[in-house]
Amino acid sequence: MKKILLLSCALLLSSTAHSQLRVVASTTNMAMLANTVGGTQVSVTHLAPPDRDAHHLAVRPSMMTALRQADLLVSVGAELEAGWLMPALQGAGNPKLNPGQLGYFEAAAQVTLIDPQPQADRSQGDVHPTGNPHIYLDPPRLARAGLALAEAMAALAPEHGDYFRHNAASFAEQVDTQLPHWQSLTQNAAGVLLYHADANYLARLLSVPVLGYMEPLPGIPPSGRHLSQLVSNLKGKAGVLIMPTYQPARAATLIEQELGWPVIVLPSNVAAGGTSDDYLALIKRWAQAFAAAQKPAGNPQ
Amino acid sequence: MNARIFPLAAMTAGILLVGAAQANNEATNTNPAIDSTGVDRARISAGTQMNPTISVILDGVYANFSREVEGPAGFGSHDHGDDHDHEHEHGLEEGFSLRETEISVSASIDNYLDGVMTLAIEGNSGIKVEEAYILTRSLPAGLQIKAGRFLSDIGYINRQHPHDWQFADRPLVSELLFGEHGLQDNGMQLSWLPSTSFYSRYGIEILQGETTMASQDVHETLEEDHGPRLYTAFAKFAPDLGMNHAAMFGFSGGISTSFKKEEEHDDEVELWEGDGWFAGIDAVYKYNSGKPFGHGNWIVQGEYYFREISAEFTEIENQIIEEQFSGRSKQDGFYLQALYGFAPRWSTGLRVDGVGLTNTSLEPGNDAFESFDASYRYAAQVSFAPTEFSRLRLQVNNYDYAHDDGDHGHDAWGVMLQYNVSLGAHGAHQF
Ligand SMILES: [Zn+2]
Numbered sequence: 001m002k003k004i005l006l007l008s009c010a011l012l013l014s015s016t017a018h019s020q021l022r023v024v025a026s027t028t029n030m031a032m033l034a035n036t037v038g039g040t041q042v043s044v045t046h047l048a049p050p051d052r053d054a055h056h057l058a059v060r061p062s063m064m065t066a067l068r069q070a071d072l073l074v075s076v077g078a079e080l081e082a083g084w085l086m087p088a089l090q091g092a093g094n095p096k097l098n099p100g101q102l103g104y105f106e107a108a109a110q111v112t113l114i115d116p117q118p119q120a121d122r123s124q125g126d127v128h129p130t131g132n133p134h135i136y137l138d139p140p141r142l143a144r145a146g147l148a149l150a151e152a153m154a155a156l157a158p159e160h161g162d163y164f165r166h167n168a169a170s171f172a173e174q175v176d177t178q179l180p181h182w183q184s185l186t187q188n189a190a191g192v193l194l195y196h197a198d199a200n201y202l203a204r205l206l207s208v209p210v211l212g213y214m215e216p217l218p219g220i221p222p223s224g225r226h227l228s229q230l231v232s233n234l235k236g237k238a239g240v241l242i243m244p245t246y247q248p249a250r251a252a253t254l255i256e257q258e259l260g261w262p263v264i265v266l267p268s269n270v271a272a273g274g275t276s277d278d279y280l281a282l283i284k285r286w287a288q289a290f291a292a293a294q295k296p297a298g299n300p301q
Numbered sequence: 302m303n304a305r306i307f308p309l310a311a312m313t314a315g316i317l318l319v320g321a322a323q324a325n326n327e328a329t330n331t332n333p334a335i336d337s338t339g340v341d342r343a344r345i346s347a348g349t350q351m352n353p354t355i356s357v358i359l360d361g362v363y364a365n366f367s368r369e370v371e372g373p374a375g376f377g378s379h380d381h382g383d384d385h386d387h388e389h390e391h392g393l394e395e396g397f398s399l400r401e402t403e404i405s406v407s408a409s410i411d412n413y414l415d416g417v418m419t420l421a422i423e424g425n426s427g428i429k430v431e432e433a434y435i436l437t438r439s440l441p442a443g444l445q446i447k448a449g450r451f452l453s454d455i456g457y458i459n460r461q462h463p464h465d466w467q468f469a470d471r472p473l474v475s476e477l478l479f480g481e482h483g484l485q486d487n488g489m490q491l492s493w494l495p496s497t498s499f500y501s502r503y504g505i506e507i508l509q510g511e512t513t514m515a516s517q518d519v520h521e522t523l524e525e526d527h528g529p530r531l532y533t534a535f536a537k538f539a540p541d542l543g544m545n546h547a548a549m550f551g552f553s554g555g556i557s558t559s560f561k562k563e564e565e566h567d568d569e570v571e572l573w574e575g576d577g578w579f580a581g582i583d584a585v586y587k588y589n590s591g592k593p594f595g596h597g598n599w600i601v602q603g604e605y606y607f608r609e610i611s612a613e614f615t616e617i618e619n620q621i622i623e624e625q626f627s628g629r630s631k632q633d634g635f636y637l638q639a640l641y642g643f644a645p646r647w648s649t650g651l652r653v654d655g656v657g658l659t660n661t662s663l664e665p666g667n668d669a670f671e672s673f674d675a676s677y678r679y680a681a682q683v684s685f686a687p688t689e690f691s692r693l694r695l696q697v698n699n700y701d702y703a704h705d706d707g708d709h710g711h712d713a714w715g716v717m718l719q720y721n722v723s724l725g726a727h728g729a730h731q732f
Contacts, residue, residue: 060547061500061539095439
């Protein structure tokens with residue numbers, strides 16, 4: 001009898017597990033968004049570890065296994081993951097996730113992108129022609145994408161539509177509540193030197209000038225010539241260098257020595273399994289990092 | 302806009318407008334940049350709208366050999382001491398040579414099909430259709446059908462285009478057992494990816510049989526058997542090794558229902574008629590260090606194939622049968638290679654090639670097919686890839702080929718300097 005009870009319990013559990021939407025997120029930020037919006041009605045896996053450059057990832061068979069079993073794919077989009085997600089998707093043979101189907105969701109397609117470069121060619125580096133795809137470092141845009149994601153999930157599981165919409169709306173509310181706080185942190189921020197153009201949305205949102213990029217061109221590692229040019233351009237100015245976790249620190253030390261700027265290494269994704277609180281905390285860390293270099297007093301711009 | 306997509310797009314657009322209006326009310330107005338107008342709410346993808354995807358691969362080599370390299374014994378054309386042209390390596394001449402210029406176009410035809418076409422302009426010998434196939438995109442249960450001309454999914458390297466290789470040249474076993482383009486044929490493929498936590502993929506192919514084992518090299522005496530003549534099957538397994546490691550193991554095999562070959566020399570005609578089969582195993586392991594630009598990454602891969610052709614050999618001179626016997630040609634080969642990213646954007650690799658470890662060829666001897674020694678090739682390369690779109694490679698080969706006359710004194714060295722660039726779309730690299 002006990003056995004039967006246990007068995008039926010297990011069956012019940014497994015059947016509830018199956019009624020959940022199976023979501024595959026390209027990055028851990030997207031997994032955070034899917035978990036935030038989907039709550040208890042989704043089970044989410046991610047493909048790119050948080051400490052990797054999502055532009056460049058190698059396809060793994062386990063990606064195809066995950067995509068094969070998924071009901072919904074949540075990606076950043078705007079070609080950010082094109083090099084590995086499209087072949088993985090093709091290899092997975094899951095028609096539910098084909099672009100145009102209900103199971104395909106690109107966050108970047110839900111919002112306006114900044115800096116589109118339709119005229120760009122590859123001599124300008126690995127540019128993103130439709131605009132900057134790194135919207136995950138822009139809480140209001142991500143919240144907007146969350147609202148759209150709620151509708152995408154609602155289309156797949158209409159019985160939980162209101163639940164998804166409620167979750168997405170409360171995430172957007174959280175972002176709105178935090179925004180003035182972040183903005184107050186960066187009120188007098190002098191400016192930031194980025195490695196790649198991935199925090200431009202956040203810098204705009206918090207009115208922090210972007211003073212330059214360590215990459216001479218998108219996707220190209222820093223060259224000595226580019227660095228010395230940066231140093232001569234920025235000499236005497238105040239600023240902070242923010243480096244991604246996956247790039248070597250060597251080039252950063254030159255900026256540190258030559259300009260005397262603080263160098264802060266920050267992840268751009270929440271840890272695996274990260275929640276919306278972790279995400280908001282990450283954005284706060286970025287805001288604090290922006291604030292690490294203040295405008296000289298009595299010299300408001 | 303595609304009629305299939307329109308209702309969905311309209312729905313999404315409506316939803317988004319509502320969402321946007323809502324967000325507007327809720328104090329996101331602090332940043333004017335967000336609410337700039339002109340965004341196409343009906344978009345499904347924010348990616349490139351370019352459809353079809355077009356890319357062009359340019360590939361050139363400067364090669365230098367210490368001496369003339371003749372093909373490994375037992376795999377070449379039947380030598381009667383005539384003045385045969387001995388190529389160095391496939392498509393490689395001493396000095397500068399332009400290799401395959403590949404033009405690849407792919408697109409979604411509709412919701413049901415993708416289309417892929419790759420043309421290869423080979424040096425100066427004309428245009429060849431490398432691949433031209435349609436692939437289903439909406440079959441249920443993890444099933445996919447491919448039809449047209451394509452690279453077979455047997456083994457690991459066979460389906461890769463030359464610009465995906467880690468070395469400048471194709472492994473000997475692939476070239477000598479399947480053809481100078483590998484197993485590339487017209488036909489159909491059915492594959493299945495079951496929905497399990499463990500990756501596995503199974504497939505069968507029905508092919509016309511243009512390549513070695515099912516080829517019909519007939520002239521005046523023999524008649525061609527109609528196709529399809531080659532049936533293959535493959536299975537691939539990949540355990541989930543986490544984010545940093547990946548491995549795949551494959552098994553493949555095939556049956557040829559007809560092999561025919563005819564050679565004429567003055568008054569003499571030689572005929573082969575039979576059938577054949579092959580079987581092989583392949584394995585690949587990849588380590589991703591997480592460092593940028595491939596630094597610290599490893600790729601180790603290897604394949605082994607065995608091929609048997611049972612054939613009746615007949616030699617006819619002035620309409621009289623001079624010699625006739627039945628025999629089995631049994632040949633095999635392997636390669637094993639390792640690649641290591643020793644610095645950002647730099648990688649180095651070593652490869653060992655071996656063919657004819659079992660080497661009963663199709664060369665007629667005394668009432669039986671002749672056997673030869675094994676041949677080996679050793680390669681080392683260093684590559685620099687400034688971006689994912691360009692690569693420079695320096696490769697050194699050492700050829701230790703057995704010769705037809707049993708003589709082994711034919712060691713040779715080769716040096717190749719290769720460039721390989723792609724124009725257009727992002728390369729989509731399968732595992
Ligand atoms: Zn980028």
